[in-house]
Amino acid sequence: MNIILLGPPGAGKGTQAAKLEAERGMVQLSTGDMLRAAVKAATPVGLQAKAVMETGGLVSDEIVTGIISERLDQPDVAKGFILDGFPRTEAQAASLDTLLTEKNMKLDHVIELEVDEAILADRVTGRFTCAKCGTGYHDRYKLPVVPDVCDVCGSTEFKRRADDNAETVRARMAEYHAKTAPILPYYEAKGLVARVDGMADIAHVSEAIEAILDKR
Numbered sequence: 001m002n003i004i005l006l007g008p009p010g011a012g013k014g015t016q017a018a019k020l021e022a023e024r025g026m027v028q029l030s031t032g033d034m035l036r037a038a039v040k041a042a043t044p045v046g047l048q049a050k051a052v053m054e055t056g057g058l059v060s061d062e063i064v065t066g067i068i069s070e071r072l073d074q075p076d077v078a079k080g081f082i083l084d085g086f087p088r089t090e091a092q093a094a095s096l097d098t099l100l101t102e103k104n105m106k107l108d109h110v111i112e113l114e115v116d117e118a119i120l121a122d123r124v125t126g127r128f129t130c131a132k133c134g135t136g137y138h139d140r141y142k143l144p145v146v147p148d149v150c151d152v153c154g155s156t157e158f159k160r161r162a163d164d165n166a167e168t169v170r171a172r173m174a175e176y177h178a179k180t181a182p183i184l185p186y187y188e189a190k191g192l193v194a195r196v197d198g199m200a201d202i203a204h205v206s207e208a209i210e211a212i213l214d215k216r
């Protein structure tokens with residue numbers, strides 16, 4: 001099963017993709033995570049992407065499509081993949097179709113996480129992750145059980161994303177409305193879109209997604 005998780009910054013794409021990975025063995029393909037890794041490693045792609053990401057803009061279609069194409073060639077994607085943060089423009093959606101045809105793969109669902117925009121800035125600016133294992137937390141909605149100790153690996157080091165400040169979040173939201181939301185009709189025409197209430201708590205959002213995946 002291959003799916004796209006679509007939704008604005010803070011909608012819960014990464015949270016739900018990680019759950020699907022843990023519970024169904026699917027593979028999360030997050031272009032945001034891949035680009036952040038490239039920035040950290042100061043690769044040529046990372047050097048180009050850094051400034052764009054810090055202002056909340058979109059990295060070029062060529063770069064992200066190239067990254068996804070390479071990732072789709074790795075054997076683990078045969079377990080089923082979750083595209084998280086890709087495609088994000090009409091050009092990326094068209095390129096994805098070409099790639100999938102070339103690689104003899106297909107999409108089963110495009111799941112849109114519907115959220116009330118007023119709460120998104122709060123979700124994003126309150127977010128932090130374990131610096132060692134990457135488990136996600138939130139200042140109010142999901143704190144570690146033992147304060148300042150990761151529930152999963154016991155690390156006491158946490159980090160926040162450079163683009164998780166109020167100003168950049170506004171820019172990311174604007175990009176979502178201008179360039180990403182318009183790709184929904186493309187997938188609606190293919191009969192692939194299902195919508196989930198992303199305002200429900202994390203477990204309920206997860207149940208709703210599982211129900212869509214299990215319907216087939």
Ligand code: AP5
Pocket residue numbers: 007008009010011012013014015016031032033035052053054056057058059060061064084085086087088092123124126127128136137138141142163172198199200201202205
């Ligand atoms: P990316 O990393 O994809 O960021 P984003 O789309 O802005 O989305 P986020 O990761 O902020 O949100 P999310 O939906 O994953 O929410 P999460 O699960 O963490 O992209 C970053 C940048 O990279 C872009 O701005 C761009 O520059 C570049 N880029 C990436 N892909 C690109 C592409 N294809 N083309 C061009 N450029 C690209 O949840 C957020 C918080 O809320 C967490 O703390 C979580 O615990 C909490 N939470 C989640 N669900 C719930 C819930 N149901 N109830 C309560 N709290 C919840």
Ligand code: MG
Pocket residue numbers: 013014015030032
């Ligand atoms: Mg994410």
